[in-house]
Amino acid sequence: MIRLNGFDTSGLLRSVATLALAAAMTTIVLADADAQRRNRNQEEENDGADRTFTARVGEIVLEAQEQQGNDQFSASIDTLNRALGIDGINPYERSVCLQLRGRAYYETERTSQAIQDWQGAIATGAMLSEEIVNLRINIGQLLIANEQYNEGIRSLEQAIEMGGEEAVNVGVARMLAQAYGQAERYREGLRWAERFWELRPAAERSRGDYSLMLFYYQQLDDVPNQFRIIEGMVARWPTEKSNWRSYASLLAQTGREEDAFEANKIMYINGMLTESREIVAVAQYYSFYEYPYRGAVILERELNAGAVERTSSNLQLLSNMWRQAREWERAIPVLRQLAQTTGDGDDYLKLAEALFQEQQLAEAEEAFQEALNRGGLDRPGTAWTMLGNVREELGRTESALAAFREGARYNYSRETANGWIQFLVGRQQEAANRVRIRERVRQEECRFAVEDLRATATLLGEIDDSGRIVIDVPDNCRDLYNQYGERLNQNVAEGEEAPAEATEDDTESDAG
Template sequence: MRKLLINLITISSLSLSMVANVAYAAESQTEEKATKRVPALRAKVYSQLARAQALADEGKATEAIEALDNVQKKKASMNSYEVAMMHNFYAFIHYNQENYAEAISSFKQVVAEEAIPESLRLSTLYSLAQLAMMAEDYDLSINYLEQWMAAAGDKVNARSYVLLAQAHYAKKDYQSALKPLQTAIDLTEADQKIPEENWLVLQRAIYYELKQPAKVAQVLERMVQLFDKPEYWLQLSNMYGELELEVKQMATMETAYQRGFVTKRSDLLTLSQLYVFNRVPYKGAQLLQKAMADGVVEETTQNLKFVAQSLVMAREEKAAIPVLAKAATLAEDGNLDAELAQTLMNIQDFEGAIKAAEKALNKGQLDRPGITHLVLGMSYYNLKKFNEAIVAFESAANFKESQKMANQWTGYVRREADTEMQLAQAGL
């Protein structure tokens, strides 16, 4: 939480070199506000505060606190402004020690004094808002920030609206966080400036929590344009996927890949799948093959199968065969051997198809054994080995998924075999 805060404490913790200036400035406050007379910081009190500041600057926090405690013993003789400055120095030291609860307590005592410069009151309210954020007291932070905004006039700026948005976001009040953040962005853009990156990160997070993916995508589009970071490209691609804009999803991730941003295993797998889904299977196969060759993606049965099937979809059956054969050797069941057999038959390598089909049947555990018997029978038929083909088709007829086709092929092959025999007997 600490790194999200803006200019913490620097506004309200006056350095000692500024104290004398504040004392003189305090007198002018009476001219600006006749209703509230601000007393001066006397030299005697100033010197005691100066000693505490010097000790703090030397890293002697305990001694600095003791010096302030000595000042506090004379509180009854001090005016409101002197008391306020004393507590201001307490707060400064407590903050440097990361004792935020004590810093908050001290700052509260600063604003409890009535006769202090308005500038000190405002800066202290702002610091209280920031410290309350660090203490995770978000309601208190919002309360002080709203007090500050009500009185600050033209001092209200983009950063203060961001702080308010952060407090609401931390409370999980995402809707309330949205408006001040957008105001901050609008103010910045009105000055022809670019919103800070962490503001857009917060805006993206708010829209995500509000379940508005289209808005998340819009913010990410800006972040890609302004900051061009790998994670924003990948997040944008994912959001397009959530919005079912698959072409945009693929194009965005492809651009990221070309830029060298897609390096993780999961992202490479996603992009290869996107290529296939969007009917660019050859690119999907090439990408995954390279990823496996580079050692980023494992050469598993599943990944090899994906490459082979992608190549088949791309009508690159010959390129698919060695990949499918390698995948089949890694598989315990015969399903990939069966797929290899069918691919070999498709390119008219009937001898290879027969070997693969027989291997598939020997391994077993086939999802569709009848189809493998059909492939075996058709391969034998194309080699004019009719008897072997009939045996394979008769085996295929024992399975529901292939029964009808197997019976048709059996009848057809028998007729072909009879015709061949008659021609042979006629010497033709």
């Protein structure tokens, strides 16, 4: 039940003999000493208006008051109905009975009937202005509680119009601000919100008070005042996560992303961020502002601690951060787990790239091949080209060429792949030419060596049993000449190299 504005009937009608004196104390709303004094002055100046009880009505009212004192509110309604049904009841008596019955209705949660009775009491014309002001405030409060916001506003403002500035206190100003907000009349209600803010001592302002002001400034897109209120909340309650989150959100909304990042860092450092999505957001901030290493360290630590869910998307984020930071060694275990979990070709491709960067070539070749086998790659031509690079570094030129030829089938990778093909084929040709040149030089050297040996043998008379000159042919020439210095291969013209092919090993050793 809503607590009304100082409801008090304890001074009502203590005895029939003093009804006239007690009448000055029948106001439903408790007034302070000064207000009571003003009521008495107004009563004295009431031009002789009848503010007395007859004995008959007074007895009934006393009975109703005693019932209400014993919390017998339903019984008091029946009692007051008897009084209100008496012929000739005067306006003052009627106003008191309606006020009391309205209170009983209020206490039994029949607010519409309470409002009706209190409005009827005012309509009698027998109430003092101070009493009317207080009763209108109570009526306004109940109307607002019943979601009759505009009617509630009207009642409160009527009270203020009659009572002047003295009728405006912290509670009334706050009620009006809330009612205008509920009615979505923000521009009209702002003056009451700001009036309430001024009346409320700074040391007594609650979170709800700050929230009320922030609500108004948000609805009116008043960004400077939003910052003023939120910064005040952060300063007053520095350990409250909700305040920091509101502050970070406003910073982000106004384009101050780096400041929002700093606010989120403060929350994380102070242990305010406990939800998985909050920690992930902080890690993403680090990545976005080119601190991927720090973001990855945070995310990995929280994943290992169980604070962040070990989902594919979070593992993907972690692997991307390690890759962005060029921490390939730390990325590999995450990428391997991710690829095995998802079975996605693109995840195997990322694993292959990391393995290649770490020169784990054999594993990189397997991962590239697995990525291509699983398919679904955005740029398979690039994957083929990278596989060619791995194979080339492994010294497997022919299989590298095969991969590069696959890469050359795609427009976006054709130029790179063809460049590698030309390079490798050219290197093979150069190696073959070097083999031919070496062979030609060897043959020439052998020819000269054999000729010298034969000349020397002739002079020394080194002749075998058959009478033929014998020479000691050098080891590297024995495939060309026999012991008599005669060419073994008669099909090769003198000065030409014997047929020879460059092996893949020859190619790689020459290229080295």
